[in-house]
Structures are given as C-alpha cells and as structure tokens.
Amino acid sequence: MKVSVIRSAVIDARIDEVWAALRDFKSHDRWHPAVARSRMENDLDGDVVGGVRRFSLTDGAEFREQLLRLSDREHTFSYCILDSPLPLFDYVATVRLRPVTDGGLTFWDWRSQFRAPDHRAAELEKMVGQKIYEDGFSGLRRFLAEKEGRPQLPGHKEATAALATARDEHLPSKALVVASAGGPEVMTLGDVTVPAPGPRQVRIRQTAIAVNYIDIQHRRGILAGFDLPGTPGVEGVGVIIDVGDQVNGLFPGDRVAYMSRKPGSYAEIRCVNADACIPVPAGVSDIDASTLLKGVTAGLLLSRVFRAAPGATILIQAVAGGLGHLLSQWAKSMGLKVIGTVSTANKAKFSRDRGCDYPIVVADDTSATSEVMRITNGLGVDYWVHSSGARGLNAALACLSRFGHCAVIGDRNGQVMPLDVSVLKQRSLTVSAPVCFDYFDDRSNFLLVHQLFAKIQSRTIIPAIEAFPLSQASKAHSRIENRQTMGAVVLTPGG
C-alpha cells in the first residue's frame, strides 16, 4: 500500500539557524531523540549529494539513507532509504524550510512517500509521523534552545510525568450555554468541569475568544453544525495547561491560537485538538491573535480563492466589520483598489482609515450599484466579496467586470441563494462559496496564519477590536446584530 506522511511545525528560530543544523545530513544524532549514532560513509561531508549516512536508533536498529538533493537557496533536501530493518519500501522524504515572519520563525515541512505491506501501513505511517518527524521537531527545538542558552522547554516525557497528577483532574470552568435557539438572551453563563485532555488534545486556559458572525447564526438556529444545548464559538487564544497522549511539539505554558469547525470556545477552559493549535509569536498580543479566523479568511480570499492583480478593484461588503476591516488592509497592502459598503458615515471614516479607498454608505445592499459604476468608470469591479447572501447577489454580479469573480462568503439570514448561470456567461464571470474551515483541514495552509501574524507584527494590518467580558457575550452579540460595532469583537474570560 502507498503511504504518504506530511508533518509541519514552526520552529522558534531564524531560518539560517535551523538550516545550519539540518543541512548536515549526519547531524541528526545531535538533535533527534531517536538517533543514537550517525556517520557518513567514505568520510564524506554531510552535504555531499549522493552521500550515504549510516545510523542507528536508540533501540539499536540500523539504517542507511542517501542524500538525493540539497539546495541552500531553497532550504530543502531530499533523501531515500537504502537499507532498513522496517518494510519502508521506496521511501523518499523531503525537508523544506520557509521563513514565516519578520519575527524570525521558521516553517518546517517534512514529508515522505513509501510503500508498506497493507497490514503494517497504518502502524508505519504513525511511527514515521510521530517518532521520526514530530519528535524530530521537538528535538531540534531543544537543541537550538540549548545552543542559544535559552531556557529550555520541558521535554515531552518530563512534562508528561510532571503533569500526570494534574491530567487526571477535572478543572472547574465557566462556559456560555445555549439551551434553545433564540436571541442574544438565550446564552447563559454556567459552571462546568473540563476533563483532562484526551489523546491528541490539549487543554487550554483561554484569554481571548473571538466573536464571529457564524456564532450568531448558530445561536439563532439558522446554520447547521451546532447541537443544542451547546456552547458557541469556533476559535480561541490561550495558554496550554496540559497535553494529552500523542501530542508532540506543544507544551504546557505555550501560547496558542486555534480555530475549529466544532463550536465550544465561549468558555474559560476547554480541550481542543492539538493539530488545530498554532503557536502565537512574540509581538502578537492574545487579543490581536484572536483575529485568526477572520484574518486567515482575508488571506485565503486574496490568495487561494481569487488572485487579483495589483491595481485590480475589490469590493468588500461590510468593510467596517470584523472580517471587512482586516480584508481591506490586506488588499490595500497588495496594491488593490478597495471599495467597501458600510451603513453609516462613521463607519465610512473608520474604513477609510483602514485601507478602504472608496467607502460607500448604502441604505441596503442593492443601492451600491450606481456608486460602484461611477467609481470604476462604468467598468465594474474585478472582485466582489459578498456577505449578504441572496440579498443583493444579482446586483453584485451586475457590478462585475469581464472575468470578474464573486466570492459568496456569508448570508445574514440563511436564505436560499438561487444562481442563474446564464448571467455568468454574459461576461465570463465566476462565483465561489469558500468556507475557511475547508482550507484549514490541510496544514499546508497554516502558512497563511504565519503571514497574518507577520502582517500584524509589522503593523501592515492593525486589528481594531472591541472587548467584552465573557459574561457579557449577549451584549456583544446584540451590538453586532444591531450593526453597532466597528472592527472585530472579542470576549475575555475573567474580565
């Protein structure tokens, strides 16, 4: 059976430091916890393509691997297994590094393909992913920290042992619960206990919980994916209290952000899948990191969904909103001409200060047409980011230029959205309905998160955030639904 293994991690060190450690093919016995001894055959240097490393693991197993390609410019190398006591046939792996932020972090992608006997494929996939790749990430982090004389993160084993007692405990917490669908008042704050994290989970004490429009739709019962009674909220930021079994690369005390299609974040403490957690770099506050979902949605709208060239025109509905104000800043930084709709003059001023060249005050979603045509000299916009569902969709399509694209990212009331494809044929238009969670099932898109954090660190994007104590979530929802907020809204536990 053919097996693919892909793992990635962010290393808290500059790319040149990480690369210096990795590019020497025989150096893994210095940083990888599973490798006992390693040397190059024929006394070759560790960066000679074609060279073979012979190494033994701590359990005594012996391997030979050959370096197939190495590029200092691209920070990548590939290698294959020549001899192994395990049935890892035709094993070829690639390590690739990328700088991810101005703050000097490195994104490490490690992937391989091999064939394995059917009955051992799952076991070998897990072994390679965890014991080789994820333990390798942790090992290199420890190695670099020691080298720099930085305080070391606890090793996984030590941390797990120290936390063994705590992990059995249920911790008291407060959570907002929706018993039956309805208005903001249906959310009530109650006492809950949070069990120890299960396998591949971490337990987090949350510090900032974003409010997203989807939470309102869940609470109102107009969007699937929320079971009653339930706790709303699809993202959070906080500090890891403890980690479950089979968690690699995350430790108690780490500051992380996550987003998850499974609601439940309106709480002081919760368990989430470790795979969804992304370390928050220094220079990004917890409150700013709480723009994760909206920020990466902005990023994917501008890179994965439709790639507008510099100088192209984008129209953003509700440009003064949570997503809107981040998207306008990101679009502006790419050289796009930004038009946005808002409902008040105050919001127009707010968005003008945040990258929107032409805020249009509209009484309803359809009345932007004449203004859009005036601003674009009758050509229409190249890209329309639409969040009002069926309302105004036909007007949006009428405002698109030839080859224009409309991304339908939301609807306010859960109405059906009929689409007449013959309208698209008139000017070779395209329409998409992207959902951010679909893009983040694949960790390779985590790069967008690092781009977002880098833009926040460099102040290319300055989030505007209104904070409410967790206990006042109903008030926060009311203000959003009454269109009184500008920027994003966040809940702060303990506030």
Ligand SMILES: NC(=O)c1ccc[n+]([C@@H]2O[C@H](COP(=O)([O-])OP(=O)(O)OC[C@H]3O[C@@H](n4cnc5c(N)ncnc54)[C@H](OP(=O)(O)O)[C@@H]3O)[C@@H](O)[C@H]2O)c1
């Ligand atoms: N597809 C995805 O993956 C994805 C991801 C994130 C967000 N979204 C969607 O993007 C949109 C923005 O999300 P957000 O969380 O940042 O919310 P938001 O834009 O901050 O929502 C509040 C704003 O929406 C505008 N609005 C328009 N019609 C409204 C109505 N009937 N009721 C209340 N507000 C209305 C208001 O701005 P004005 O008063 O200026 O009109 C209001 O200030 C939502 O539709 C959301 O579902 C989709």
